[in-house]
Amino acid sequence: MSDAAERADQTIHIPIPDVLPETNHVGVYHGPDDIRVEERPMPVIGPGDVLVRTSSAALCAGEAMPWYHASPQGKTLGHEVVGVVARVGESVTRFKPGDRIFAHHHFGRMLSHQSLRGHFTIDPYYKSVRFDPGSIADYFRLPAQLVEGDSFIVPDSLSDDAVVTIEPWSCVLGGLKVCGIQPGDTVLVIGAGFMGVGFAVLAPLFGAGRVIVSDFNPWRRAKALELGANAVIDPSAGDVAEQLRALNDGLLADVVVEAVPNAKVYAQARELVEPGGTLHLAAPGAPGTDWVQDSARAYFDEVTVTSKYSADHHDTFQYFRLLKAGRIDPSGAITHHFPLSKLPEAFKLLEDADKSLKIVLRPDDLF
Amino acid sequence: MSDAAERADQTIHIPIPDVLPETNHVGVYHGPDDIRVEERPMPVIGPGDVLVRTSSAALCAGEAMPWYHASPQGKTLGHEVVGVVARVGESVTRFKPGDRIFAHHHFGRMLSHQSLRGHFTIDPYYKSVRFDPGSIADYFRLPAQLVEGDSFIVPDSLSDDAVVTIEPWSCVLGGLKVCGIQPGDTVLVIGAGFMGVGFAVLAPLFGAGRVIVSDFNPWRRAKALELGANAVIDPSAGDVAEQLRALNDGLLADVVVEAVPNAKVYAQARELVEPGGTLHLAAPGAPGTDWVQDSARAYFDEVTVTSKYSADHHDTFQYFRLLKAGRIDPSGAITHHFPLSKLPEAFKLLEDADKSLKIVLRPDDLF
Amino acid sequence: MSDAAERADQTIHIPIPDVLPETNHVGVYHGPDDIRVEERPMPVIGPGDVLVRTSSAALCAGEAMPWYHASPQGKTLGHEVVGVVARVGESVTRFKPGDRIFAHHHFGRMLSHQSLRGHFTIDPYYKSVRFDPGSIADYFRLPAQLVEGDSFIVPDSLSDDAVVTIEPWSCVLGGLKVCGIQPGDTVLVIGAGFMGVGFAVLAPLFGAGRVIVSDFNPWRRAKALELGANAVIDPSAGDVAEQLRALNDGLLADVVVEAVPNAKVYAQARELVEPGGTLHLAAPGAPGTDWVQDSARAYFDEVTVTSKYSADHHDTFQYFRLLKAGRIDPSGAITHHFPLSKLPEAFKLLEDADKSLKIVLRPDDLF
Amino acid sequence: MSDAAERADQTIHIPIPDVLPETNHVGVYHGPDDIRVEERPMPVIGPGDVLVRTSSAALCAGEAMPWYHASPQGKTLGHEVVGVVARVGESVTRFKPGDRIFAHHHFGRMLSHQSLRGHFTIDPYYKSVRFDPGSIADYFRLPAQLVEGDSFIVPDSLSDDAVVTIEPWSCVLGGLKVCGIQPGDTVLVIGAGFMGVGFAVLAPLFGAGRVIVSDFNPWRRAKALELGANAVIDPSAGDVAEQLRALNDGLLADVVVEAVPNAKVYAQARELVEPGGTLHLAAPGAPGTDWVQDSARAYFDEVTVTSKYSADHHDTFQYFRLLKAGRIDPSGAITHHFPLSKLPEAFKLLEDADKSLKIVLRPDDLF
Numbered sequence A, B, C, D: 001m002s003d004a005a006e007r008a009d010q011t012i013h014i015p016i017p018d019v020l021p022e023t024n025h026v027g028v029y030h031g032p033d034d035i036r037v038e039e040r041p042m043p044v045i046g047p048g049d050v051l052v053r054t055s056s057a058a059l060c061a062g063e064a065m066p067w068y069h070a071s072p073q074g075k076t077l078g079h080e081v082v083g084v085v086a087r088v089g090e091s092v093t094r095f096k097p098g099d100r101i102f103a104h105h106h107f108g109r110m111l112s113h114q115s116l117r118g119h120f121t122i123d124p125y126y127k128s129v130r131f132d133p134g135s136i137a138d139y140f141r142l143p144a145q146l147v148e149g150d151s152f153i154v155p156d157s158l159s160d161d162a163v164v165t166i167e168p169w170s171c172v173l174g175g176l177k178v179c180g181i182q183p184g185d186t187v188l189v190i191g192a193g194f195m196g197v198g199f200a201v202l203a204p205l206f207g208a209g210r211v212i213v214s215d216f217n218p219w220r221r222a223k224a225l226e227l228g229a230n231a232v233i234d235p236s237a238g239d240v241a242e243q244l245r246a247l248n249d250g251l252l253a254d255v256v257v258e259a260v261p262n263a264k265v266y267a268q269a270r271e272l273v274e275p276g277g278t279l280h281l282a283a284p285g286a287p288g289t290d291w292v293q294d295s296a297r298a299y300f301d302e303v304t305v306t307s308k309y310s311a312d313h314h315d316t317f318q319y320f321r322l323l324k325a326g327r328i329d330p331s332g333a334i335t336h337h338f339p340l341s342k343l344p345e346a347f348k349l350l351e352d353a354d355k356s357l358k359i360v361l362r363p364d365d366l367f
Helices: A004-010 A160-164 A166-177 A194-206 A218-226 A240-247 A263-270 A295-300 A313-324 A340-352 B004-010 B160-164 B166-176 B194-206 B218-226 B240-247 B263-270 B295-300 B313-324 B340-352 C004-010 C160-164 C166-177 C194-206 C218-226 C240-247 C263-270 C295-300 C313-324 C340-352 D160-164 D166-177 D194-206 D218-226 D240-247 D263-270 D295-300 D313-324 D340-352
Strands: A023-029 A035-041 A050-058 A080-088 A100-102 A139-142 A187-190 A211-214 A231-233 A253-258 A273-281 A290-294 A304-307 A334-339 A358-362 B023-029 B035-041 B050-058 B080-088 B100-102 B139-142 B187-190 B211-214 B231-233 B253-258 B273-281 B290-294 B304-307 B334-339 B358-362 C023-029 C035-041 C050-058 C080-088 C100-102 C139-142 C187-190 C211-214 C231-233 C253-258 C273-281 C290-294 C304-307 C334-339 C358-362 D023-029 D035-041 D050-058 D080-088 D100-102 D139-142 D187-190 D211-214 D231-233 D253-258 D273-281 D290-294 D304-307 D334-339 D358-362
Touching: A023 A340, A035 A340, A050 A160, A080 A139, A080 A160, A080 A166, A160 A166, A160 A358, A166 A194, A166 A313, A187 A194, A187 A263, A194 A211, A194 A218, A194 A253, A194 D194, A211 A218, A211 A240, A218 A231, A231 A240, A253 A263, A263 A273, A263 A290, A263 B295, A290 A295, A290 B295, A295 B263, A295 B290, A295 B304, A304 B295, A334 A340, A340 A358, B023 B340, B035 B340, B050 B160, B080 B139, B080 B160, B080 B166, B160 B166, B160 B358, B166 B194, B166 B313, B187 B194, B187 B263, B194 B211, B194 B218, B194 B253, B194 C194, B211 B218, B211 B240, B218 B231, B231 B240, B253 B263, B263 B273, B263 B290, B290 B295, B334 B340, B340 B358, C023 C340, C035 C340, C050 C160, C080 C139, C080 C160, C080 C166, C160 C166, C160 C358, C166 C194, C166 C313, C187 C194, C187 C263, C194 C211, C194 C218, C194 C253, C211 C218, C211 C240, C218 C231, C231 C240, C253 C263, C263 C273, C263 C290, C263 D295, C290 C295, C290 D295, C295 D263, C295 D290, C295 D304, C304 D295, C334 C340, C340 C358, D023 D340, D035 D340, D050 D160, D080 D139, D080 D160, D080 D166, D160 D166, D160 D358, D166 D194, D166 D313, D187 D194, D187 D263, D194 D211, D194 D218, D194 D253, D211 D218, D211 D240, D218 D231, D231 D240, D253 D263, D263 D273, D263 D290, D290 D295, D334 D340, D340 D358
Parallel strands: A187 A211, A187 A253, A211 A231, A253 A273, A273 A304, A334 A358, B187 B211, B187 B253, B211 B231, B253 B273, B273 B304, B334 B358, C187 C211, C187 C253, C211 C231, C253 C273, C273 C304, C334 C358, D187 D211, D187 D253, D211 D231, D253 D273, D273 D304, D334 D358
Antiparallel strands: A023 A035, A050 A080, A050 A139, A050 A358, A080 A100, A290 B290, A304 B304, B023 B035, B050 B080, B050 B139, B050 B358, B080 B100, C023 C035, C050 C080, C050 C139, C050 C358, C080 C100, C290 D290, C304 D304, D023 D035, D050 D080, D050 D139, D050 D358, D080 D100
């Protein structure tokens, strides 16, 4: 484990072996307390596929939600990644061995009802293709549809740490596009995990004025301030609405981003939106848990409720351009690096959701 | 009581007496079963005010919601009106006696936080000025702020019936502006009252493709079809989602307009929105009644929830332009005319919410 | 030649022969006065291609602009079509013989810079694939990229005449999406050819209030009125701005659609836009011809200038949905039908641009 | 003259004398080479007016365009100002003596055609009310309409220098709202005067990725870089399009902001827009000078042309919120401070348009 600054210049160029290893180290989720690194066969690529050598891959908090990832035979982990093309299938023209790429684990299609209405990510097709296994591995196969999909070469000017944020913070960017932020609006973000702070970091690029972050965790509140929030709120210190009004000229927030996967927090968040504002749901409640709100106020307050699942190719394109232009500095949000063999320890840190934001793993020989 | 066609050419020019009557007949709500026409003093106008002789005034379903209008001393009725200027205060320059006008009972202001973010109608100022008494009266005072507000002369080419729809259907228009209809979208309207059919009539001007209306009441379903809906659904005939899919290429609706003031219907309406679509709340649930939804689906379905209260000056401006251009024909939605003295009977019809849509009253001497 | 009404029920089902003819009749442009129907070999389809038997195909005014279509060896004509799948390549799964389809002659791609910014049609890829030969032919090959592209089965409820409007009026629909029409706006269309009247017919679906059409040709002005324009202007009858103001409460038009391929008319059209409005260019000036405007007014008038080339898959999707919902009736704009052998006569009518709008051809054996 | 840093803490609180001076020092433009500070009578305020003691007021480049400001009797200068309320008319309730305010010299109205379509500033009413005399003066009268208009108290946390940018950079903000910037877009600003650099500084708040500034003047190019531009272009160093492509992955700019008041530069700017992008006119060409462009490309390139004149109350509201939130730091763009008596020298600096951006004046006794 080492800090981001130390690693920044070590991450760009990684060697591709002439002879591939026979087995692949793969991170597998068998349950919240049973995370393993297993030896599995090296993926076999088809004519349109690409074999990617993982350079850096990150853990996603979504992978720590048991209801989301439970699978009897274990679930391979990882979809936030930068790697180098190790081998290409015979019909691949888009990439060549040695290319350093961002690989996106899902890709929409042009002609579905959902896609044609601008919602690529909720078309079932979007999730139907994925990495084999996940990117928490030494190597993974990028199937043909993703080779021709939302994967692209990244410049050396972007560190591994920067590139691994493309997938998760493109989700944030996609969310911000539906938040209806008007220039100068006050944005309250509830929950200062990696996604929450992402909203705080990116919201000013969408016109946000004051950005205020609420979290029970003092370490995360400090992180939010360090990464640019104007102010933070500690819900245990008193009424959140009152604290918010004290920071915001007596008003509630024009836009509230709810980034805690909990239906009860949905209801609390709703109370913090100034009439005429937006409540943006940025994290799912657990299936079967109810979100309850007053129906008269649902009508009279003119509060728009939006949500956004995952990131499409527009989101990554736009995030990538912002990243290259230096508009976003994600380095402060990458808090930990581990060798792949220490995945169980890294995953524990993720589940603790305490003094960490984004946790990055690298194959042991690259660490 | 007479039908709309008969009355169309009788409504334009009404006389202004040289000597005003001493008393005014005024419709007053004392309770759902206690609607009275009372004799009250003629309103006294100030320097900036205008006295309007009501030509036609309509009942609003909102006035039949006890929780909304309850008031110990009785609540004067009416805010949908066309009239003729009877007297003007000494400083009034905008209107002169004899002008036939649409008068709007509320008006926003330019510089509040809500107004500056585009939400004029939820700024408390908006509702702070109103008619004196209501427009269900022989005469009413238009206060100075409304004289300088969203009131304007209407051309003879528009019938009284057309002009009385400006206020209520401008609310519909304002709602449609936040529904996010994409060209060709299927719109389902739940509840075929006057506001619901208004959404059905106006939605095509905002790009709607198929417009489908759901209502338990067969007379209202027939009305919806007569006024242009592509199809109707009878919820008592089976599962609404199934009926909807059968009418819509197997899909739910891209946009669902919930026009029934009932929180339970909110929850049902939510189930009828295709992922990626919009649920628009067009009628308030009763205060204190809960709207319950699944929190995971609130996130994953990317269903945007919007609402819109009342109409601002942009809405009336735009509606008026559409009306003058012949893009909207509201005549079929005006189902009843009564003399003011028959207000109790008319109000009963409103409360029955059965075989009526918009009910118009005229002072007895003009009927 | 026969009128639209007569043909409406004859157009749906056409037979596919068991044995294909050896030669294909193909419309070819060799110059404005040299249009021929040539016998050419039947197209040979590859594994992913489809052979389409043309049912109805229309002429496009763009094909009468010599600078646009000049080609030494002759240019095959036609890209507005409805047909029936005659044969499919071995890998085709999307269509089967007998399917009645709309085939789009171009298709964008997901990942270009232009596409990712919403401009699919100006990405050079868009035009890189096309019919072989054109659709003014007995048969044409739909290449694999278009089989997987913006082509789709059409229901029997839509006549051939309706389906042939999908391509051209989807271009109109795409244009209207960038016109910035606000609800109730007055729209002036300059030029009442098939595209101009398309703007007049479709503008109300985008919120237009008054729609006024200007054209020197009295037959076309009458057509515009018949198809729903509120009023027409004859530029030879006096100053157009004055005529416009007389029809529009003293104002110029909020949105002016310039549908005449002539730079001088661009300059005239600019003078007819109310400050704060939009000038939409819906037809190209000839290359090398200058559009001159006053630079101070270009700044001070806040007139937005937009244009839109061709139609992408969103435009056709949306137009198709509107068509199926009955929101658009294009039948009055289809003015002529010819058998393919009479193409020279039909093309002369197109070039005359006088008493015709859309001209449809059918293979002789289907006429 | 002193630099911004030195002055920052001197500017907030200024004394209001118990007895007003009898004469007022007023900056008057009699011609480009004839700028005078004249002694004029102190303005007399009416019941709704306010007398403002100027604290800091800035020069605007628009005031150096002879065609814009020529007036036989001299034109009083100044409309970018922060001041303190010295006296209030008897009916004024919004402000009291001692309030430190931003005063806006123009204000729209709610109900004009232009305002109702969102274009407040081009409604002739907008400019019909103004300061008396200008704000380049010891004192000026704020007429009643502006007292009730877009003027507001500013917090001590904002320096005078920050507040004087509200008017001019709100114009920039208003312009950016119509530029159609998509997240990550490359923005090229042509002309690095105070307004041009304003676009460079503010564009990232509207989603801009790379911001590139072009100017012949090396001092201004350096300023643009210092204030946050990603790169600059020297048009005298070679073909601008080539330089732009070299900085932008081979592409032209998605959005070009033309901030030079010259029709020839309009034409050059047009050539630098990537197809599908926007050309935003941010400075007026001189009346009577022609902007010439190719009409075919005007159509085929799908380049949207926009402009924006001045700032309305939404723009100032939003800019003010951004300023309070610390999203904008205008201090580096305030390059000079002068006492009012040195106005001719200051104005010469403005006209030179060389090594200066914003020039601020203060009454001599406050300097």
